[in-house]
Amino acid sequence: MSAPGSSEPGWLKSGLDHVWLPYAQMKTAAPPLPVAASQGARLTLSDGRVLIDGIASWWTACHGYNHPHIAQAVREQLERMPHVMFGGLAHEPAYRLASRLAALLPGDLERVFFTESGSVAVEVAMKMAVQYWMNRGVKGRTKILSFRGGYHGDTFATMAVCDPEEGMHAKFAGVLAPQIIGDLPRGEAEFASLCALIEAHTHELAAILVEPRVQGAGGMVFHGDDVLRALRQLADEFGLLLIFDEIFTGFGRTGAMFACAASGVTPDIITLSKALTGGTSPLAATVARRHVFEAFWSDDADKALMHGPTFMGHALACAAANASLDLFETEPRMAQVAHIAARLEAGLAPCRALPGVRDVRVMGAVGVVELECMPKGLQAAFIEKGVWIRPFRNVVYLTPAFVISNAELDQLTGAIVEVLGATLRA
Ligand SMILES: *Cc1c(COP(=O)(O)O)cnc(C)c1O
Secondary structure, eight states: OOOTTTSOOHHHHHHTTTOOOTTOOTTTSOOOOOEEEEEBTEEEETTSOEEEESSHHHHTOTTOBTOHHHHHHHHHHHHHOSOOOSSSOOOHHHHHHHHHHHHHSSTTEEEEEEESSHHHHHHHHHHHHHHHHHHTTOOSOOEEEEETTOOOOSSHHHHTTSOTTTSTTGGGTTTSOOOEEEOOOOSHHHHHHHHHHHHHHGGGEEEEEEOSSEETTTTOEEOOHHHHHHHHHHHHHHTOEEEEEOTTTTTTTTSSSOHHHHHTOOOSEEEEOGGGGTTSSOOEEEEEEHHHHHTTOSSOGGGSOOOOOTTTTOHHHHHHHHHHHHHHHHSOHHHHHHHHHHHHHHHHGGGGGSTTEEEEEEETTEEEEEESSOOTTHHHHHHHTTEEOOOBTTEEEEOOOTTOOHHHHHHHHHHHHHHHHHHHHO
């Protein structure tokens, strides 16, 4: 790192007194790095240093930064019409995007509600599930069953369905609406206890909510598709809706366009965001199956879904999302993800031999090194090596852009092996 104050831009110095940073004890945390430009899998800092981005800005920038096709689509939309309100007015980018998402998703997941962030998309899914039962005249089905290790957002409704202890929200426990939290059914015993938990709460449950395949921000923990099939079976048996939060896994991250289709399980509602616009703009979608939508379709105005964010279906964001979907059709993204998976496996394998490494795992373009405990100073050491990797809790992970080059990817895995080697052996 450059000496403090040497080449820091003025806006950073003066702005730091006014910006409230995310997930940070600002008194003790290192200040954020000023980024001047992005391109592909690289970030250029204000002082000219270039970092290879290992996490694609919270796994959003799946095509790399500044993809010309997305930039062109957004530029054209900006000239024509940045945005118009979604209530009473319609615009082509959102309507085309809704049709395309419906065509891409399995089964009759065909009714798209747009929002601007992942947390709100999950809240809308929860609201749909609860009102689904109300509209059908079933009383008391107001709770959501979610899972330990899960992460679904930072708003009050979503905090309540995150992991109750590990989540970043434990201190709000008394403030949150109580929900039912279980363990993922990874084996016979867990399946039996989850079954018992659901049986005890069926009368008050509206839906089961899960991140399929990867519990992302909760610790990058994987589970098999058999777990998802078991959840579908339980939801059907007890007459609950099944919600997949694919905000992390959607758009190729686990090696398939969507985890739901790949696992052969069609949820009743799915949430999407993060890579939806290729990391260009905030946008999220909650997509419901036909039978869910039909519970709201009525002559009774009271049965309507009363929700509508100001920037719902933002036209620039939808233009970016359409361009992002074009790229999944015209560029070999899934082959790139398979290639990244193999290279992550090989590149991270040496970490297995290090003391204090609990697990090394890869699924698609997600590579994880789980440690016994997180040593201090990793972040700074990674920056020294020219890579942007942001360890959290006890995991060091990579979720790179799918267009990353072999050399860039090797630099990322090499930096992890070297930095962890030096730190854990010290
Ligand atoms: C990031 C994330 C969210 C929350 O999305 P925001 O846009 O940060 O509100 C919800 N669920 C999952 C699985 C996520 O990865």
